[in-house]
Amino acid sequence: MTSSQPRPPLPRVSHRIGSIAESATLAVDAKAKALKAAGRPVIGFGAGEPDFPTPDYVVAAAVAAAQDPANHRYTPAGGLPDLKAAIVAKTERDSGFACAPENVLVTNGGKQAVYNTFAALLDPGDEVLLLAPYWTTYPEAIRLAGGEPVEVFADETQGYRVTVDQLESARTDHTKVLLFNSPANPTGAVYTPDQVRAIGRWAHEHGVWVVTDEIYEHLRYDGVPLASMPVEVPELVDTCVVLNGVAKTYAMTGWRVGWMIGPKDVVKAATNLQSHATSNVANVSQRAAVAALSGSLEAVTQMRTAFDRRRRTIVSMLNEIDGVECPTPEGAFYAYPSVKGVLGRTIRGRTPKTSVELAELILEEAEVAVVPGEAFGPSGYLRLSYALGDADLEEGVGRIQRLLGEAK
Structure with a gap:
């Protein structure tokens, strides 16, 4: 008879589920909301969520x-x-x-x-x-x-x-x-x-x-x-x-x-x-x-008009930043600028090499939440949702402009 050996402990979480990455967009949105709840004036460009209420009807x-x-x-x-x-x-x-x-x-x-x-x-x-x-x-x-x-x-x-x-x-x-x-x-x-x-x-x-x-x-x-x-x-x-x-x-x-x-x-x-x-x-x-x-698509038309206005504003403001290239999106409510021209430059004593590091810098120094390109594929990009109010959009991108304007 062989002596029984204690079985090695089995994983607490299955490999299949444990290997799932957290939704990067929801994670950024949650962090921005937590900082706002703590009293920080954070502006979030993370979640793709219209700022309009659901139509009354x-x-x-x-x-x-x-x-x-x-x-x-x-x-x-x-x-x-x-x-x-x-x-x-x-x-x-x-x-x-x-x-x-x-x-x-x-x-x-x-x-x-x-x-x-x-x-x-x-x-x-x-x-x-x-x-x-x-x-x-x-x-x-x-x-x-x-x-x-x-x-x-x-x-x-x-x-x-x-x-x-x-x-x-x-x-x-x-x-x-x-x-x-x-x-x-x-x-x-x-x-x-x-x-x-x-x-x-x-x-x-x-x-x-x-x-x-x-x-x-x-x-x-x-x-x-x-x-x-x-x-x-x-x-x-x-x-x-x-x-x-x-x-x-x-x-x-x-x-x-x-x-x-x-x-x-x-x-x-x-x-x-x-x-x-x-x-x-x-x-x-x-x-x-x-x-x-x-029902009618009237409310949809009104929202699209607002998104279009914000689209033009955010693209124009992002393209004013040295090292940023933002194509004009033709649909949805996201801007996806290349920030490859900013990476490797020094900003307030830090030199971000990836868009993850740049997004962290922007959140910590400008109190603006954006999603890094690594969440969607290769590094070198940021995603900003413009489904937020006009005033917050201009203030948030303005903060990014001022911060990245310090890049050397």
């Missing part, structure tokens, strides 16, 4: 829904029929893409739509071409689903838009999905219809699925057209998933309503997953989303 619909006992109970895990119908109608109205309710899964915000999609599509070892700079949640959702993100980077000289040649260079026998985002977070880049068609046809030719995130579809400026991938390349419909939600368009970040639109078998698989993970989205939020999608 949407709130009124939620109040009425909360008073209806029917909304106090479980409902279908995949979404209320009324909301699915509203999503179908809204999608055809706004992008020209026709789908059916069985192609729709309503999720707890856009992030769950992203994760559910990759969980339904990926097996271990499947590769996802990830356009970089990318939203910080994308690679984590891909890895959680067992996939491997493969970054395809386009810098400011390309307007942060990748080419078909770059995609083809990154494609391997393991490539299953291309993750596409236009208008894009964090850069505000918008692909032209010709570029969307070229990328979509390339994907179809090589049997690559496309997951296209269209959550910023209404936030486009200077007359830039909307180009939805399955509309521009209809032969992709059976291998394309469209992600969207109410958060950005209707100032409803806290209501947590997103959705995915895709082939019936993929949506059914993702619905099965959600039935075990979270079940239905809160009914009051779903009823509010019905009101948002079915």
Whole structure:
């Protein structure tokens, strides 16, 4: 008989979950809010969250829904029929893409739509071409689903838009999905219809699925057209998933309503997953989303006008800083300046070599919170959301101007 040996202690947290990086944008936002709560005059450019209240008619619909006992109970895990119908109608109205309710899964915000999609599509070892700079949640959702993100980077000289040649260079026998985002977070880049068609046809030719995130579809400026991938390349419909939600368009970040639109078998698989993970989205939020999608776009137009004004201001002010180059974003509500010309210079006795170090310096010395480029891909960049008030925007960028103006 062998003597029993004590078993080595097992990890307290699984490797799969322990390897997830914290959301950099939410971390910056939380730090800024904590400093403000402590009495520091911090201005935060971190979170992509409109500073406008949710439109009154949407709130009124939620109040009425909360008073209806029917909304106090479980409902279908995949979404209320009324909301699915509203999503179908809204999608055809706004992008020209026709789908059916069985192609729709309503999720707890856009992030769950992203994760559910990759969980339904990926097996271990499947590769996802990830356009970089990318939203910080994308690679984590891909890895959680067992996939491997493969970054395809386009810098400011390309307007942060990748080419078909770059995609083809990154494609391997393991490539299953291309993750596409236009208008894009964090850069505000918008692909032209010709570029969307070229990328979509390339994907179809090589049997690559496309997951296209269209959550910023209404936030486009200077007359830039909307180009939805399955509309521009209809032969992709059976291998394309469209992600969207109410958060950005209707100032409803806290209501947590997103959705995915895709082939019936993929949506059914993702619905099965959600039935075990979270079940239905809160009914009051779903009823509010019905009101948002079915109502007027007047409030959206007013918000976009304000964002456009702020966009012009922030780009102009950032480009006045020596060593900073900020392309004009055509969509969303982010500026993504290159700060490579500032790195390596001395500011108040410190010489930042990375955008992480520069962001820390800006927070500590100017009391302005920005997100470093490492959260979205390579170093050398900062992301600033201009979804905040005009006065705070001008004061915050003014502080950055004065601080970086000391660089030697």
